[in-house]
Amino acid sequence: MSKLSLLFVSSEVYPFAKSGGLADVAHALPRALNAEYAVEVCMPLYSFIDRKKYKISKRSEHFDITIASEVHSVELYGCSCEGINYCFIYSPLLCEREFLYGTPEEGYADNALRFGLFAYAVAALLKEKQHEIVHLNDWQSALVTLLIKEDMSIKTKSLFTIHNLAYQGLFPRHALEALAIDSKHFTMDALEFYHQMSFMKAGIAYADAVTTVSKRYAQEILTPEFGCGLEGFLKHHEKKLSGIINGVDTEHFSPAKDKMLALAYDDLKGKAENKKASLKEIGLRGIKKPLFIFIGRFTWQKGVDLLLEALPSMAAFDCNIAILGHGEAGYTTKLEELAALHKNIHLSCIHDESLSHQMYAAADFLLMPSLFEPCGLSQMIAMNYGAMPLVHQVGGLKDTVVSYKDFDDKKEKGFGIAFKNPNLTAFLGAFEEALELFANKREYNKICRHNMLCDFSWDKSAQAYSKLYKKITHGEKS
Ligand code: ADP
DSSP states (O other): OOOEEEEEEOSOBTTTBOSSHHHHHHHHHHHHHTTTEEEEEEEEOOTTSOTTTTTOEEEEEEEEEEETTEEEEEEEEEEEETTEEEEEEEOHHHHOOSSSSOOGGGTTTTHHHHHHHHHHHHHHHHHHHOOSEEEEESHHHHHHHHHHHHOTTOOOEEEEEESOTTOOOEEOTHHHHHTTOOGGGOSTTTTEETTEEEHHHHHHHHOSEEEESOHHHHHHTTSTTTSTTOHHHHHHTGGGEEEOOOOOOTTTSOGGGOTTSSSOOSSHHHHHHHHHHHHHHHTOOOTTSOEEEEESOBSGGGTHHHHHHHHHHHHTSSOEEEEEOOBOHHHHHHHHHHHHHOTTEEEEOSOOHHHHHHHHHHOSEEEEOOSOOSSOSHHHHHHHTTOEEEEESOHHHHHHEEEGGGOOOOTTOEEEEEESSOSHHHHHHHHHHHHHHHHSHHHHHHHHHHHHHOOOOSHHHHHHHHHHHHHHHHSOOO
């Protein structure tokens, strides 16, 4: 029997373009499915992607896509990387940019048209190739579901994954005309969200199945606290909604074969060597002191306000703190001010994949006080690198980090320190608990050794996706 063909669509895929966890997922999940499906991964060919390095070449196919009487010439490019076939969509409008997304103030006011065009190009590809399944990710590719629905000649079944409900792809109403979408779709039970056009709602309304990236988040988004105004709409589509936890790419994030480290390691001795090398590199002193790291986007979601509030108290203890991230300018400035005041805080305001690996390898604890967290990968990566996560008990963090007080040696469970309420008292309480635990070397090492062996791979979750793909391909086009 021939394999079902799957087009996996994402606006970012590691190593070509990455702003966060979505790129990691789009890199790893297709690999985990490749044996069972004929997989092709589709993304924009942003101008900053190194075509030579990845041997990306032009394909013979191209599309002329007319949207609202404007003709856009779209070229297709391709490459094969680690056994996966990639299809890149190129048009100057979509791709000639410094950043992936950006705000209107940064000159990205045309994002609706950019990613609308991306969706049209994906639909044209589906029309030509008739993949059996298309797996769409986040608002940037959500509109594909509507275009499939409108074109009865496309037989493809769709699965839409919400990686973060807070980013919905909301645009002024006139985007509807600019994208030549029939105004009959501008209703509350379709694309309209408080007089704006929502890409995310298209994905939820028209996909054959909708997933999000942890079981807990799938429940949370049905509530006003986490539903970002879509809780009622999601509740209406609850029957096709499920949560599948993300995995970690164990090829890319494995301390035992990680070429980005000073020394690959599979025990705590090797980890200590990495800590020594990293502390020297970033100019922090004291190998014996616990090293806390924070790696993530500087946004409200990641609990940066709480981090800023807690840092002066944390820095007063005999420890080191290293922060890697980038994002909102206001947060960057405040973090820079704090780092300048405290010798034991090191700050890197960049996106640096190698440095992130080195920091996971060096760390004793990962700070992750996210206010909400659909899944979170950093906590799982940290555990596999022998660091203990200190997390707010929410979303995927709740599903993946069990309190060390409930320790047992089952390999599917990772242990850390979790706090219930995202406030200063709880966060500092967890921090002091971490210091205490670190002082009890035997106990601390036992947990970290266990975490290094935990299975956070994609195996089980890829099977769950496979089950869903089969379910939707057996149903009729709805
Ligand atoms: P999100 O997708 O919300 O940003 P996740 O925890 O799911 O958060 O995934 C974040 C991914 O991005 C992890 O692989 C993390 O190591 C990486 N990352 C975040 N910030 C940086 C940075 N400044 N430099 C390098 N990698 C980063």
